[in-house]
Each structure stands twice: as structure tokens, then as C-alpha cells.
Amino acid sequence: MGQGKNAFYAQSGGVTSVINASACGLITTARQHPDRFGKVFAGRNGIIGALTEDLIDTSRESDAAIAGLRYTPSGAFGSCRYKLKGLEQNRAEYQRLIEVFKAHDIGYFFYNGGGDSADTCHKISQLSAKMNFPIQAIHIPKTVDNDLPITDTCPGFGSVAKYIAVSTREASFDVRSMARTSTKVFVIEVMGRHAGWIAAAGGLAADADHDIPIVILFPEIEFDQPSFLARVKEQVEQYEFCTVVVSEGAKNPAGKFLAEQGTRDAFGHAQLGGAAPVVANLVKDAHGYKYHWAVADYLQRSARHIASRTDVDQAYAVGKAAVEYALAGDDAIMVTIVRKADDPYVWEVGKAPLAEVANVEKFMPREFITGDGFGITAACRRYLQPLIIGEDYPPYAGGLPDYIQLKNQAVEKRLGTGYTLA
């Protein structure tokens, strides 16, 4: 229905090292269909760009610059954390969006994000029916948390998984070298507020050829302090060292984040994002082992230098498919990854109705976690391993990745009115 119309594209929520690869797939593909697509306008800072009529004209970027998005991490157009309210609660917001879309002749809405963004995209798709404004709304999945339903995986996750698996292996080699007279326990904290997918990736550091003792603390498993401490002791007694991968979402039996139970700054403020030091101190107090800890934080989700080739390919593919589904008339869908085989991994793109996606979170199934709650099973490994396969190195200049920076020129405003965010 949007034939010849312009497209709106926006990046939403926490960014990843491959979300720009999706933008690359989308813009490149749209450029191949000048008869069907007008321009692609990107929202500056996500949906906020639409509300404030702050649009970026991607047609002003060269093909080379758009190609560079494939290897550039973060959100090239800016992202935001902003969730639209329901149509009934804030009708004015939707009226404003329609006003902006009309003013810029927008007939396609592409939203690149996680669970909250799928919900926003779903609400936009309802504008056609509920507010009589014709638009095709397509969601492009992106989240390092890997918690979207239906799709085999979420672009962004594979690269974080690879980063955490690689870093866990490397740090474990380091600790093993030092264990005789120095550090015996290394704790690495990883992202994943609700789901333990990223923590699980730490388990890949060990395999048949690399016998590394790894203890994982998942958000899905209630933290059992005595059995955790016993497990670490066992491992140190057997291997002389032990690596602990703790999810930022790990919780104690009272349902409190480990990070919160713990540290306070000099002013008595609770320190968030510090599950690693809390866990390291528990080990030290119980066993006296010398420890080191790391908090990877944003490093893990921006580490394009060690992105998974599989993940980059999938990120590009979902951006490309979004345009193709739009051309085929699809609306109110999320593009998905469909797994056809594990080993070798075979996948293709597919689609799912947004109504089945919005507000559903996918957690680690219990059968992916070992009986004792501290490791990953063979089934989990079968699922995860293909997602980190392959390297996809960016170009370097002066020893550093030569990431692209777009001009991001604004589309001239057509509305006389500003807009104040709710």
C-alpha cells in the first residue's frame, strides 16, 4: 500500500555492535527499488526523531558510507529509550506521528529494536485501522538480551556471546597462569537483567580441547550461596583456579539483585552494576582465595572488533528482508531468523505477527542449564555455538577500527509546530 512513499527507519533501545548492519541491509535494499521506495528517513534518536520532526535524510549519504554501516557498531542515527503509551492513554502522541508521517509522505515504518520496540511497532501498525492512516509497520529484531520470542536468535546477541566466550577463555588462561602464587578466582560480570543467554555464552569458553572450570550464575536460577561457595572450592581444589561468570540479573532468594545486596559508596548509596565485586568478596570471605573481577558493561555490546560473522550476516539479512516484506505488502510483522539445522548451522529469514511478539520474553529453558544450576548443557551448546561462528573484522587505520561516521543531515521541517515529549 505504501507504493512510492518514503520510509521511516529508527533504532531503539540499547544499541549493539551490529544494529547498523541491519540499517545497512535496509537502506541498501531500499535503494535498489527506486520505483517502489522514495527516500529512507531515519529518526534522530529513534522514535523521538519522528515525534519532534527531527528526521535524517539518508539519501544524502554515499553508497560507500552506507556500506560502512555494516562494520560500524552502535546506533549511527542515535537511539532512545522511549516507549509509546497505548492509543487510549496518549492519543495526541499518535496524532503527532501521523502529522509528521503525512508531512513527509511516509508509508513505511521500520523499527529496529527489542521487546519494548516491538510493542511500539505494533501500536504504530494499528494506526491504519484505528486512525485511518495507511502505513506498513515492520519490526526488525535487535537485542543483545536474546529474549525475543519466535525468532531463533536476536541480531546483536551472537556478537556479545562471542565477545563473552572469547574473553572468558582468555581471562581463564590468564588466571590459570597466576594461580600458584596469586589470583585463584576470576569473576566476570555480564549483561542480562532478566535472561541468562549472555551468561550462558561464558560456558562456551570451555570445551573438549580447553578444560576450564567455569561456574555460571544465571538470573533464572535463584542464588544459593552455600552451594555456590562449595562449587568454587571444588573447582579450585581440582584445577588450582576457577572462573565465575555472573549475570547482572543474578538474584538472591529474597529476589534482590546480587549487585544491590552489596556495595555502597562512601556516601552510602547502593552501587548498581556491581554483582562481580559482591561475588568476589563472598568467595574471598569464605575461602580466602585471591581474586580479580571485571565488569564488561558496554564493552561487550559495542565490541564490533570481535563480532560474530553469523550475527553480522543475520543483522544485515533482517534489514534487507524488512524491505522485501514491505514490498510484498506485509504489515504488523517482525522479521525472524528461522533455524533449519544445528551443525552446520542453516538458517533463513521468516516473519511473525507482531501481536505474538509484543511483550513476550524468552528465558533460558531449564534444560539448557545443568542440574546443579551452574553450567550449560549439551543442548544449550548446540543452540549457542553456531551463533558465534565466524569472524568479520572491520578495516583498521592507525591501529584502530576505522568506523564510519555519517553526515546525518536533517530533512527540512515542514510543520510549523514543535513537540514536547511526554
Add this chain to the structure above:
Amino acid sequence: MGQGKNAFYAQSGGVTSVINASACGLITTARQHPDRFGKVFAGRNGIIGALTEDLIDTSRESDAAIAGLRYTPSGAFGSCRYKLKGLEQNRAEYQRLIEVFKAHDIGYFFYNGGGDSADTCHKISQLSAKMNFPIQAIHIPKTVDNDLPITDTCPGFGSVAKYIAVSTREASFDVRSMARTSTKVFVIEVMGRHAGWIAAAGGLAADADHDIPIVILFPEIEFDQPSFLARVKEQVEQYEFCTVVVSEGAKNPAGKFLAEQGTRDAFGHAQLGGAAPVVANLVKDAHGYKYHWAVADYLQRSARHIASRTDVDQAYAVGKAAVEYALAGDDAIMVTIVRKADDPYVWEVGKAPLAEVANVEKFMPREFITGDGFGITAACRRYLQPLIIGEDYPPYAGGLPDYIQLKNQAVEKRLGTGYTLA
């Protein structure tokens, strides 16, 4: 003087992502001179292996395995933190070393480490004169801290510098994407207890093509809280975001580590290694900016996946040169890197008397730090940039670096006596 004798090689202190490349250079080169060298015996866990007669027979490893050391991080033979006392304070320790060296016909002593290890190596070199035991002692430099004198740089440092520069650029791209509605300040904590070389590398993330606001806190510059907070505010007002690189060695005016002034765990214990959360909280309290922080810890020094090619080449070269200097009759020296030109970087190996190396620490010169104390100068960039040039990717299997693990078979003991470490 050691003609035909066996060699002792050991890794000492904190390991790096390229110390095994030095072992590779040394063992490979020694194998090329069977007429001059017997076997290379590695100390299991550094000098402790010599004291306890726990030697590893590297001749049992295939050429392919030894070649694999070039791309394997950490200490393949184990390392230790153990400093020999002076000859006068613990004569028994030296007598034990001589006993072990005699029993295994060792005439060469190669010690791969930092400042403390240079001191140990120096003491060993005195055995010839003071205890009438003929041995050639050669120090092979290794330290991520880059604080050894005379040598242009220390193998290990270039790769950490590259990791920190790359990670700082990537995380800065991430924060910039989020700044409109979320995180505005990102703090990354890096190693360097006394010298700010690693922190300085964070400054490389910004350049003429990548305009990124970076504020660095060096150990060499006393922390000035009001001017730091003002600087961060300025940057956020200009760029919407700011990245802070804080050295673990940054100190307040009372000479206390920032990490110590700050956080305590639930039991009231001081949390070490936590300068980043302390700094992040200061910013939050003063300006209310949303923040994220990361502590790279061991990840930075074990990150062989993003090693600097220059660093790997130098690490290999100093190992190789150690053997060549030994063949030429040298004793009581450290192998060095000599810079001949900045751009393009031209270097060669050289040597320095251990007497001039032991117990001298090299700090950042004041002219490498900007007047305000928060950045690096052009002179610093001219020094640092060549050290991170080039990539040297390890082989991968199953999506992970396929690092080598040696057999590390023990040499049969010849002494009837054990040894208890002091």
C-alpha cells in the same frame, strides 16, 4: 661460557597476551643451535619451578606446538609473584638454585618479566662472581605497565594499549547513541598502579576523524575533583556525552587510591579495583548524569584476539635476541627495543646492562599529558600510535580462538631433596 649447556627459561609476574610469543622466539631460536644449546627447561610457575626442581621439558613439545605459543595469551608454563631476596638475606635460596642448575647442567638463565624480575635476573647474574657458579643471565622484558627504563616499550604493553584504545572508541560510539535519553557518561577503569601508560592509550580512541570527548585520570596527576567535574560537564554540554578513562592508580590529594576512598561491601570491607564506580558516582552526584562503568581488569591483558601486530613482533624478537645475545657471550643484560623513527615506526633490538634496569620505574613524562592534566599531547600520540599498529589474529575453531595448550611434561628430578619456599 654456557656452550652445550641447557637453558632455564621462566615467566614471571603478571602475564600478558604476548609473553608466550617471547617464549616462542626463544625456544624456536634455541632449537636452531643444537651445537650450542642443549634443552630449554621451563620453570613451572616461574622461578618457583627452579627452587622446587619442577622443570618442564620443552623439547617434548612439537615444533607446531611451540609455533602456537606465538598466538596464545597468558603464561604457558605458569608464572608467579615471587621475588628473590638479596644474596646476603637468603643465601640458602641461591645455594638451592645452584644445586638445581648444576643437577640439570644449566648454563643459561632467561627470565621473562617486569621490574621485579629484572632485579631477580640481576641477582642470578651475580652468582658467577659471588658464588663461583658460571651462568649467563639474560632478562627478557615483559610488562603491560610499560614502566621498564631504557627500552622504547615493553612487550605486552602495545596489545593492552590497542585493546583499551579500541574498547574506548567502541564504547564511546555506544554512549553517543544513547545520550539523548539515557547514558551520558561512560567510565572505563584500566590497569596501571603507578604509571599512566595504559590510561594514555584510551586517548588514542579520539583522532582527527573521530571527535570523541575523552577525559583521562592518570596516576601521575593528583585527582582534582572540582576541575574534573567541571571538565566532564563542559564535555557533556558540548557533545551530549563524555567518556572517562580512569587508571586504577589514580589518587586523591591525600595520596589514597580513588578505588579505596570509595566503595565498601555489605560487611564494610573496602572494595579494591573499583575506581570506576567511585568516579561514576561522583559525576552522578554532582551533575545527575546517567552513567555506565566498566572494569576491564584481566580482559585487557589477556585479549590476544585484538593484539597489536607490532607488539607480537617485538615480543617474538626479544625472545629470539635473548638466545642470540647468549650465543654472543652476553650476561647480565636486558634485551631492549630501540626506536629509530616514529612514522613509519622503525625499531630494532638492543641491550642494556641489568644494573641500569633493576628497580627503575619509567613514568609518563609531564609533556605527554596536556596542561589541564586530562588528556594526551601530540608528543604522547607520536610515541603511542606506532605501538598499536597492525592486527595479528589467532586461528579460530568453533567461533573461538584455538589457543595452544602444551603438554608441560616434567623433567625427571635428580635431587633427593625437596624445598620449602620462604
